[in-house]
Amino acid sequence: MAVMGRPRGFDRDKAIDEALDLFWQNGFEATSLSQLKAAIGGGISAPSFYAAFGSKEALFQECARRYLDTYARVTECLWDEALAPREAVETALRRSAKMQYERHHPKGCMVGLGVMSAPSEEHASVSDALTRSRSRTRAGFAACAQRGIDAGELAADTHPRALAAVFDAFLLGVSVLARDGVGLSVVEGGITQVMAAWDAASIRSKRRAR
Amino acid sequence: MAVMGRPRGFDRDKAIDEALDLFWQNGFEATSLSQLKAAIGGGISAPSFYAAFGSKEALFQECARRYLDTYARVTECLWDEALAPREAVETALRRSAKMQYERHHPKGCMVGLGVMSAPSEEHASVSDALTRSRSRTRAGFAACAQRGIDAGELAADTHPRALAAVFDAFLLGVSVLARDGVGLSVVEGGITQVMAAWDAASIRSKRRAR
DNA sequence: CAACTTGTGTATCGAGTAGTATGAAAGCCT
DNA sequence: AGGCTTTCATACTACTCGATACACAAGTTG
Numbered sequence: 001m002a003v004m005g006r007p008r009g010f011d012r013d014k015a016i017d018e019a020l021d022l023f024w025q026n027g028f029e030a031t032s033l034s035q036l037k038a039a040i041g042g043g044i045s046a047p048s049f050y051a052a053f054g055s056k057e058a059l060f061q062e063c064a065r066r067y068l069d070t071y072a073r074v075t076e077c078l079w080d081e082a083l084a085p086r087e088a089v090e091t092a093l094r095r096s097a098k099m100q101y102e103r104h105h106p107k108g109c110m111v112g113l114g115v116m117s118a119p120s121e122e123h124a125s126v127s128d129a130l131t132r133s134r135s136r137t138r139a140g141f142a143a144c145a146q147r148g149i150d151a152g153e154l155a156a157d158t159h160p161r162a163l164a165a166v167f168d169a170f171l172l173g174v175s176v177l178a179r180d181g182v183g184l185s186v187v188e189g190g191i192t193q194v195m196a197a198w199d200a201a202s203i204r205s206k207r208r209a210r
Numbered sequence: 211m212a213v214m215g216r217p218r219g220f221d222r223d224k225a226i227d228e229a230l231d232l233f234w235q236n237g238f239e240a241t242s243l244s245q246l247k248a249a250i251g252g253g254i255s256a257p258s259f260y261a262a263f264g265s266k267e268a269l270f271q272e273c274a275r276r277y278l279d280t281y282a283r284v285t286e287c288l289w290d291e292a293l294a295p296r297e298a299v300e301t302a303l304r305r306s307a308k309m310q311y312e313r314h315h316p317k318g319c320m321v322g323l324g325v326m327s328a329p330s331e332e333h334a335s336v337s338d339a340l341t342r343s344r345s346r347t348r349a350g351f352a353a354c355a356q357r358g359i360d361a362g363e364l365a366a367d368t369h370p371r372a373l374a375a376v377f378d379a380f381l382l383g384v385s386v387l388a389r390d391g392v393g394l395s396v397v398e399g400g401i402t403q404v405m406a407a408w409d410a411a412s413i414r415s416k417r418r419a420r
Numbered sequence: 421c422a423a424c425t426t427g428t429g430t431a432t433c434g435a436g437t438a439g440t441a442t443g444a445a446a447g448c449c450t
Numbered sequence: 451a452g453g454c455t456t457t458c459a460t461a462c463t464a465c466t467c468g469a470t471a472c473a474c475a476a477g478t479t480g
Contacts, residue, residue, distance in 0.1 A: 025329065026329040026330065027326050027329055029239070029240050030239050030240075030326075030329040030330055112383075112386060113325065113326055115323065115326075115385075115386050115389050115390075116236075116237050116240075116323055116325075116326035116327065117326065118240075119235065119236040119237055119240040120236065120240060131390065134386070134390055135390065138390075138392070159396075159399050161396050161399070162396055162398075162399025162400045162402070162403055163399075163400070163403055165387060165392065165396050165397055165399065165400035166380065166400045166403050166404045168383065168387065169379075169380045169381075169382075169383030169384050169386070169387055169397070169400060170376065170379045170380045170383055170404075171379075171383065172379075172382065172383035172386045172387070173322075173378065173379030173380055173381065173382035173383035174379050175325075176322060176325050176344070176379070176382045177375060177378065177379055177382070179325050180325075180341065180344055180345065180348075182348070182375065186369075186371050186372055186375050187375055187379070188372075189369050189371070189372025189373075189375065190372045190373070190375035190376045190379060192372070193372055193373055193376050193407045193410065193411065194376045194380075194404065194407050196406045196407045196409070196410030196411075197403045197404050197406045197407055199406070199410065200403065200406030200409065200410065201403065201406075
């Protein structure tokens with residue numbers, strides 16, 4: 001059956017992308033309804049906004065989902081068991097860094113920058129999706145470390161959560177570097193060097209050390 | 211000469227600490243004047259607030275200065291030329307991590323979390339002090355790397371800015387881990403492992419590798 | 421004491437916030 | 451065409467934001 005009633009004057013799907021840009025840039029609380037209304041479809045009215053999205057918070061949730069389903073996919077390789085764990089980690093770092101520096105959207109990672117997106121307790125549920133995503137990525141890094149141990153590539157006494165913290169914290173920090181204007185090439189050089197933390201835990205490295 | 215006029219009903223110095231806690235927890239924009247007034251001296255009035263501090267932004271500047279003069283000192287060892295550069299880096303990381311997890315103040319580093327503290331352009335000058343502090347810390351890490359190279363401890367082809375990015379990004383990420391509830395012991399284990407990035411660039415490591 | 425200086429309390433400012441009520445406009449269906 | 455459904459435009463609500471005007475209170479100084 002066809003759609004009834006007057007058709008919407010703007011592209012709802014495109015609107016989510018436009019809103020995502022604002023939330024990504026400014027966070028939840030610092031993005032005002034006026035900004036959102038002005039950015040969507042070249043300007044829409046308040047009733048159109050609420051009819052389409054329900055509320056600012058509901059729109060944010062949709063934007064977060066959109067982000068997680070698209071941009072955030074760069075770290076999906078962490079769960080790809082076909083990849084060698086070291087490759088999975090390095091690929092995740094390189095893909096994410098590259099994505100964070102793309103020109104056509106705000107710099108940095110929305111998930112990482114989202115820690116301060118909705119600081120007030122009232123909106124704790126707002127950034128819940130982002131918090132869970134960070135937790136998931138952390139688990140992904142740890143899973144790679146564990147796979148490395150199980151495969152005998154990493155020393156048995158390696159602490160997977162601590163090694164995961166190295167890559168996770170580094171990746172979260174990249175968002176800040178991107179916002180601060182540190183060049184992508186510097187970050188890419190950093191990735192090469194931070195991978196030494198993996199190699200230091202590897203069996204071959206240990207053997208050579210003693 | 212003694213002070214004239216009616217004496218202030220609250221401790222201005224203590225007030226800055228109380229305000230600092232709020233700004234540290236929530237950032238600049240998300241901290242409201244009502245919260246600040248309620249927190250200072252057990253509750254003060256708006257005129258008292260403006261008479262004492264001038265404006266919300268001016269108070270934030272004082273709080274930022276207070277933070278930089280106290281808590282942020284943990285990374286000062288980066289400029290201590292009496293310390294071996296590797297020690298300086300590791301000490302900065304360990305001291306900062308420990309500080310970020312202390313019980314009597316908000317978790318994480320105000321300077322790092324401050325990226326999203328004042329997202330709107332209007333208040334860009336607000337977080338300027340924090341941005342400059344991040345830049346300074348980054349330079350400190352790079353200076354240590356450069357000292358390592360000059361001392362012949364690190365390979366001559368080491369990129370100091372890239373190596374600095376490793377420690378800087380890691381440290382910035384620790385703020386997020388702290389907010390997310392990752393334990394300090396995990397972070398401390400991560401510090402031990404991230405130092406491998408330094409060792410991998412060292413001459414001894416290179417010699418052993420070939 | 422009176423004169424002077426400074427902080428406080430009440431009450432309020434204009435602007436901006438998220439969110440709505442109401443009625444007209446624009447499409448589909450029979 | 452006429453009925454039905456949905457969106458859109460204008461105007462407005464109740465509230466919070468940061469910041470002030472003004473009169474009074476609480477001290478010091480002569």
